[in-house]
Amino acid sequence: MPPSGAARALRAGAYLLLAVLGVLTGIAGALVQAAWFPGGLLLALLGLTAVTYGGVQLTRTRMGGVIPAAGWAVVVLFLTTTRPEGDYVFAVGTGTYVFLLGGMVAGVMCATMPKVPQPGGRYVRLGK
Known part of the structure; x- marks a missing residue:
């Protein structure tokens, strides 16, 4: 039944x-x-993980995790560009790369977690 x-x-x-x-x-x-x-x-990565996993739980769809992860990725990639004034938001260092790669991994991981409903009958195996 489609949603109203x-x-x-x-x-x-x-x-x-x-x-x-x-x-x-x-x-x-x-x-x-x-x-x-x-x-x-750690706080930044946990914040992203909480928003993406919370979106999955709130909407009960994987799109609930994809959308905040995509918003995060767009703004972070925008902030990595150089400015004409020579200002940078991200400094060059290990922490920045861990933030960028760790955020992508956390967003993808939370957005693609399996949401398979458990069978509710007497038998828990689907083959019986």
Whole structure:
């Protein structure tokens, strides 16, 4: 049974909120990860993981994890570009690379976690 119009509107609103949370997590993580190394790096990665896994649990779809991860990736990649003034948001160092690669891994991992419903009958094996 397809979802009703109200359910679709509610899910679209949740996706929009998750996209905004992904962008804000990317901005905050970019600023915090180098400031309080290594605690800031851990905080930034845990923040992204919480937003993506929370999105999956909130919407009960994998898209709930993909959307905040995509918002995070877009803003972080935007912040890695050079400015005409010569300013950089990310310094060159191990922590920055761990933040970029670790964030991508955390986003993909939370977005692709299996959401297979468990069988509810007497037999737990699907072959019986």
